[in-house]
Amino acid sequence: MNFSATALRFDPALPWWAIAALAVLALLVAGFALWRGLRGWAWRGLAGLAAALALAGPALEMGSRAGLSDIVILLDDRSASQSLPGRSAQTDAALQSLETQIGALPDTELRRVTVGDDDDGTLLGAAISRAIAAEPAARLAGVIALTDGRLHDQAMLPAGAPAPVHVLLSGQPEDWDRRLVIEEAPAFGMIDQEVTIRLRVEDQGAVPADVEGQPATLRISIDGEDEQVFSVPPGVSVQMPLRLTHAGQNTVQIGFDAPDSDTVELTDRNNAAAIAINGVRDRLRVLLVSGEPHAGERTWRNLLKSDAAVDLIHFTILRPPDKSDGVPVDELALIAFPTRELFLERIDDFDLIIFDRYSVQGILPPDYYMNILRYVQQGGALLIAAGPEFASVESLSLSPLGAILPARPTGRVIDQPFRPVLSDDGQRHPVTSGLPGAPSEENEGWGRWLRMVEVTPDADAQVVMTGVDDRPLLVMDREGEGRVALLASDQVWLWGRGFEGGGPQLELLRRIAHWSMKEPELEEETLLADISHGLQLHLTRRTMQSTAGPVQITLPDGSVQEVPLTEDGPGRFTADWTAPEPGLYQLRDGDLRRVLALGPSAPREFEQTVASGDQLAPLAEATGGAVMSLSDGIPDLRSVPEGRRAHGRGVAGDWIAITARDAATVTGLERRPLLPGWVWLALIAGLILAGWLAEGRRGGGRSPMTEGAGAA
The missing domain is CATH 3.40.50.880 (Class I glutamine amidotransferase (GATase) domain)
Incomplete structure (x- = not known):
């Protein structure tokens, strides 16, 4: 879209204060001539003003401008929690619909931003801030985020945006989840002395009636042995005493059985945890x-x-x-x-x-x-x-x-x-x-x-x-x-x-x-696992046998992988292996078992799994946007003038809007003087001559009032 515009601009030959002084002087001279009754006062004043205007350098500026398209940012949250049942399909459908609607709007561009997994969780706040900062504020028409609302960098969210920010939440109203929360756990403990772990079982979301208030069957074991079973009511902090039996790392595995309900919880990835406690001897x-x-x-x-x-x-x-040496006992x-x-x-x-x-x-x-x-x-x-x-x-x-x-x-x-x-x-x-x-x-x-x-x-x-x-x-x-x-x-x-x-x-x-x-x-028969970088494991199997392995590794999803070992010296076999994701891993070779927690037992995305817009609602409210659930349907997309309401409910359902920005950029510019210099000179000279001629008529310039008085 191209259009042209003409405007008056000035290119002064003298400072503006000098030009203004000349104009004021011309007005004073004209006023003095009027007071004296001179016929040419008006012509003199116009001549002075014309001189001042000529020095101001008036020019016509003719520019051609091209309209710029509006920009809409579409954020697609693909973190681990978005892979929970039904959410991926729900997000894909909304993404396809919004892309089609945005593509149908005239002069509108789409910017896709995908947010994936990170070691620190879902960094949606940083992604929104970077996406907004990367676009010109004058062209940004709206931000739409497809997410479950669970982010781990809320402090990075911007306080506002130059356009509405809309949040479309995945998930269903009946979603619920039961999770294990470790409130306090020691890093060290004395061997053969009790250590205490404080934990609780927490229910979230729309908890079914047949599960609400029912205790969880909690199972605790150290290094995969001697499992203890407890009944723990949800929402109550309990202290679990444990006794460490050996020096070095003691891996405490804690988990509970999935609740028995017709409505299945969102995930069981947060139903277990592993805590590494180093056993030390007092002396x-x-x-x-x-x-x-x-x-x-x-x-x-x-x-x-x-x-x-x-x-x-x-x-x-x-x-x-x-021994008999004759020394009395009391003298020894x-x-x-x-x-x-x-x-x-x-x-x-x-x-x-x-x-x-x-x-x-x-x-x-x-x-x-x-x-x-x-x-x-x-x-x-x-x-x-x-x-x-x-x-x-x-x-x-x-x-x-x-x-x-x-x-x-x-x-x-x-x-x-x-x-x-x-x-x-x-x-x-x-x-x-x-x-x-x-x-x-x-x-x-x-x-x-x-x-x-x-x-x-x-x-x-x-x-x-x-x-x-x-x-x-x-x-x-x-x-x-x-x-x-x-x-x-x-x-x-x-x-x-x-x-x-x-x-x-x-x-x-x-x-x-x-x-x-x-x-x-x-120990002559042992299975060791050192976590080197992130999810990388260095496995060491010490044995008195001539062969060892392979090591069977049970992944968090229950699948099993076998890792072959390579001899690294007499009685020593090693292997390097990279885990596919954070979580609890069980290692086994014969009767030897190890339990490892790579990263958190459950990734941060699974700590809070029920969709919620509480963290993003302040940003949406500050920008005039809306927080809506995709379970209620995919909202229609509109374009409204700036300053108008950007969301609402119509006959066909909910709608959200982007703000038309009408931004443009200059493609060409031409400047021409209002009058050539010789025309200004002729105009000023003509005005001065007209004033002189007017003053020289009828008696050297008496005023008509004076002539009338003499005749009388």
Whole structure:
């Protein structure tokens, strides 16, 4: 649409104040001449004004202008919540209808904006602000948003817009949903102590009568085991006590069964949650009993005392009951060994008991050994650092503890140098695999030890290090719920002294101790999953077997994928996998299970699923727009003049309107002087001449009134 327009413009030769002064002077001269009765006063005044006008430079400006089309922004919300049953089809139908109606309006352009998923939720506010800012305000005729009204950046919504903003909501009036809300959950918790999670079950929307007020059956488990069931009424905050059983990450899975109703809830994606709570020990409590002073005794003590997280109680048997040296008991400066308190009354307070070169000397009665056996079978840890006494008649293997030891002595002590090496199991076991300086083709290995006890391992025990002629040196086993380890030598301290190059003494002893105390990273059969970036997983399967996998992954929608593993070293298999979406994932390989929450258990789009226009209503009201439900039908689209009402209800149903803006742009411009300069000069000279001639007539310019008076 093109049209032309003509306007008067000025191009002054002098400042406007000078031109105005000239015009005022011309008027004063004309007034003075009128007062004096001069005939040419009018001509003089017109001459002065003509001079002022000529200096103002009047010109005719002729421009051609082209009309601009109006712009309508159509926002299409395609976030996850818009994929709920029926909403996609509803939005598609409205989108097609509005595109057709906008296309039928004359001089109107359509701008499509699609809003998808984001890690931070539905960022509809930012999308509206960017879309409005990208268009000229003079051309924007309207904004129409097809959405369920659930956005997560309400602060980014503009306060207003130069055109009406209409919101068309998807969904149905009967929509309802029940969701799980975690109000408070700790990030850390003490092992074997209660932690509390506060949660509630919340109903939203048009809750059916057969569901309203009915309690939800809540199921809670840690690492997929020992499921607990509770009945929780909706709308009530409840506190759930849990007890963490191991160090490291404890994944708490919480969910409830879908309500039994004829009207199905919108989604069950928000019916469950997973919370990662790191289990920590207040302090590791270790009891170290040394049967006699020896060169390696301080090795254990220094190791355990160097760890600030360890509470160590250490006793050394300096004077066994059978020793007779004639010194009266009341003169002995020795602390009595509190055997009853340690091994009967407070044994369960310890995480690990270490017997270092301890022999059966009558200090502990058989009942105390039986209590230690019970302690191990119920989850305790026992470590034996054996010397020559283990091959004697005073060996711990001959006590009741022999029933849980992973190996039996043959009675032979081998006194010859040897280099400790890793067995096949040792190369896979996390306690010994990857120890620095391990023997290889390029490396001779660690420094030698000088003595070991010959032992015969149990059939189900794991021999992870060997000594002379591949005889078992470090043997590990599980007993009931507990752990038992046997180091068949008292020469580990030679590594600490750097003998023949030494070895990883502290690292080995630390790993043995922490394996005994069930540290997750030292489990020989475990499935680990590290979340690297966003939805990317790095899977690690540690096993004593030669093969592993594939890992079965159950996705949030219930489907199962298998991820093959690749060997990344002895006993270590890995894989990288990217999850398709946030949510709860269950990992399984044989009897091993892991539960992971990638991102939120339910994406933010599923936290509030019932459609609502409350967040967008202020913007629509401020711009004269409307919030309508597509369930009532797709509204008709009209174009109204600016300032008129932009929505209403007609005979055929609801209607919304865009505002015609009539914007235009200049395509051509021409400027011509009103009169040429010589015409102005002639006009001014003519006016001056006319004034002079008028004054020179009849007596030099008397006025007619004067002539009349003389005649009388």
